[in-house]
Amino acid sequence: xxxxxxxxxxxxxxxxxxxxxxxxxxxxxxxxxxxxxxxxxxxxxxxxxxxxxxxxxxxxxxxxxxxxxxxxxxxxxxxxxxxxxxxxxxxxxxxxxxxxxxxxxxxxxxxxxxxxxxxxxxxxxxxxxxxxxxxxxxxxxxxxxxxxxxxxxxxxxxxxxxxxxxxxxxxxxxxxxxxxxxxxxxxxxxxxxxxxxxxxxxxxxxxxxxxxxxxxxxxxxxxxxxxxxxxxxxxxxxxxxxxxxxxxxxxxxxxxxxxxxxxxxx
Amino acid sequence: xxxxxxxxxxxxxxxxxxxxxxxxxxxxxxxxxxxxxxxxxxxxxxxxxxxxxxxxxxxxxxxxxxxxxxxxxxxxxxxxxxxxxxxxxxxxxxxxxxxxxxxxxxxxxxxxxxxxxxxxxxxxxxxxxxxxxxxxxxxxxxxxxxxxxxxxxxxxxxxxxxxxxxxxxxxxxxxxxxxxxxxxxxxxxxxxxxxxxxxxxxxxxxxxxxxxxxxxxxxxxxxxxxxxxxxxxxxxxxxxxxxxxxxxxxxxxxxxxxxxxxxxxx
Numbered sequence: 001x002x003x004x005x006x007x008x009x010x011x012x013x014x015x016x017x018x019x020x021x022x023x024x025x026x027x028x029x030x031x032x033x034x035x036x037x038x039x040x041x042x043x044x045x046x047x048x049x050x051x052x053x054x055x056x057x058x059x060x061x062x063x064x065x066x067x068x069x070x071x072x073x074x075x076x077x078x079x080x081x082x083x084x085x086x087x088x089x090x091x092x093x094x095x096x097x098x099x100x101x102x103x104x105x106x107x108x109x110x111x112x113x114x115x116x117x118x119x120x121x122x123x124x125x126x127x128x129x130x131x132x133x134x135x136x137x138x139x140x141x142x143x144x145x146x147x148x149x150x151x152x153x154x155x156x157x158x159x160x161x162x163x164x165x166x167x168x169x170x171x172x173x174x175x176x177x178x179x180x181x182x183x184x185x186x187x188x189x190x191x192x193x194x195x196x197x198x199x200x201x202x203x204x205x206x207x208x209x210x211x212x213x214x215x216x217x218x219x220x221x222x223x224x225x226x227x228x229x230x231x232x233x234x235x236x237x238x239x240x241x242x243x244x245x246x247x248x249x250x251x252x253x254x255x256x257x258x259x260x261x262x263x264x265x266x
Numbered sequence: 267x268x269x270x271x272x273x274x275x276x277x278x279x280x281x282x283x284x285x286x287x288x289x290x291x292x293x294x295x296x297x298x299x300x301x302x303x304x305x306x307x308x309x310x311x312x313x314x315x316x317x318x319x320x321x322x323x324x325x326x327x328x329x330x331x332x333x334x335x336x337x338x339x340x341x342x343x344x345x346x347x348x349x350x351x352x353x354x355x356x357x358x359x360x361x362x363x364x365x366x367x368x369x370x371x372x373x374x375x376x377x378x379x380x381x382x383x384x385x386x387x388x389x390x391x392x393x394x395x396x397x398x399x400x401x402x403x404x405x406x407x408x409x410x411x412x413x414x415x416x417x418x419x420x421x422x423x424x425x426x427x428x429x430x431x432x433x434x435x436x437x438x439x440x441x442x443x444x445x446x447x448x449x450x451x452x453x454x455x456x457x458x459x460x461x462x463x464x465x466x467x468x469x470x471x472x473x474x475x476x477x478x479x480x481x482x483x484x485x486x487x488x489x490x491x492x493x494x495x496x497x498x499x500x501x502x503x504x505x506x507x508x509x510x511x512x513x514x515x516x517x518x519x520x521x522x523x524x525x526x527x528x529x530x531x532x
Contacts (some may be wrong), residue, residue: 012387056389076385086388119342122277122352123322123393 004072005095006031006045006062012084013126013257018060027087031062034082034150039068044202045163047263048101054256056127059090059263061101087213107171109209109262112222112254117180117201128203129258135204137177142235143228144173146242147221154245156221157214168217170210175225178203216253223251270338271361272297272311272328277352279392279523282321284326284343285362293317293353297328300348305334314367315374315528320522322393325356327367327528344380368531373437375475375528378488380518383446383467394469395524401495403471409494410439410509413487420511422487422521423480434483441491444469482519489517
């Protein structure tokens with residue numbers, strides 16, 4: 001009884017994003033269906049982050065109100081029996097009746113994954129952006145500094161968003177590189193003529209934490225860091241690019257499939 | 267011109283295994299189709315490992331003969347433009363005309379992946395076996411020793427295989443555990459009442475290298491190591507279980523989705 005908070009993991013590949021759309025499979029729609037089936041009530045969840053089509057999550061958050069006497073922590077088990085395999089509730093807990101997942105202060109963590117090697121790997125085809133060219137990781141790391149702190153990120157926002165303010169605070173932004181090691185093989189020097197010639201390569205993870213993100217903001221940050229990695233934007237210019245609030249000076253919006261909402265901490 | 271060796275990665279989820287079957291999508295069938303389309307010849311590949319439905323590969327090997335004048339190393343690029351996204355050729359190279367991927371001496375590496383935590387993760391639903399109960403990793407590691415070396419593995423083979431000998435050599439067998447860390451969260455003590463109560467858990471990888479494997483052998487080894495992890499088989503009994511050559515004394519055949527052919531070194 002009362003308000004229940006769900007932490008939800010999903011593979012967004014086969015969904016038209018989070019938000020309910022008539023006649024289309026969405027995460028919100030599947031949750032509403034499973035909850036209504038379970039409780040016998042007409043349940044509508046409220047999501048913390050309305051992720052786009054193709055975007056994934058380890059820990060998105062949704063709340064709903066119910067008169068059901070099912071104990072809060074049992075909802076996760078009962079829902080997982082009613083949800084498709086690509087949506088899994090990770091936890092369910094009772095929260096105060098005034099808890100709202102979008103209006104409460106929080107820290108959100110997103111990750112953007114880039115597969116950087118000569119050829120794609122099928123296992124990553126829906127969860128990483130494949131890029132075969134040379135990327136300068138040091139430049140990508142250097143370019144991160146300018147984003148940290150409170151800034152007007154109007155230049156890192158796609159049009160179509162209805163927000164009162166484009167000021168957001170980024171707590172941390174980091175670029176991590178993990179070499180792909182094939183067991184039993186040595187890693188051969190991996191850059192030659194601008195390409196990763198050894199078919200090993202690396203997984204590059206852009207991890208960002210902030211108090212909130214504008215529409216497509218993480219994907220535009222990822223696209224801009226990619227430009228830094230390609231040598232097309234100098235890390236030292238990043239401060240001016242952010243301050244310009246000019247969308248055309250930032251990089252392209254990186255593809256949805258590389259993006260994953262990792263965690264929301266309230 | 268001549269014999270060409272392909273190294274092929276695939277996500278086996280949507281295929282009825284490697285081997286050609288009329289009217290069904292198979293890895294071999296897709297490769298034959300792409301090669302015939304590319305060369306204009308009727309090409310039939312010979313595979314090193316005829317993986318089952320649902321089994322994945324990072325580096326399976328196939329060879330074919332061709333009269334085409336396309337340089338050997340260009341086949342990978344040209345084929346990837348003709349193959350579905352879940353099959354990617356990682357390299358192509360010329361080999362001697364008498365090279366046969368099944369009759370030449372080699373070292374094969376397989377990995378079996380287990381997701382061990384309270385709830386499944388959608389991202390692993392096709393590439394790992396989900397198990398929520400407690401697993402004693404130390405017992406699984408201890409149970410590995412008895413497998414190393416040359417043994418008659420008749421007890422670790424599904425019926426239906428046509429082989430002259432059930433003797434195989436295992437060069438190494440190891441169990442690796444990687445804790446799943448959610449950024450910004452501590453790992454809470456993860457065992458209570460036999461379940462992983464903290465929703466973090468771990469990825470357990472069983473990695474085995476050998477000169478060849480019988481039908482379902484790696485999946486039966488994985489199923490047997492799982493029994494050791496559950497405390498149902500004592501590591502000290504493993505030697506006798508192998509020596510018995512009795513299929514009923516080994517564990518169940520673990521599900522296909524957790525298995526991945528990592529590499530074949532000739």
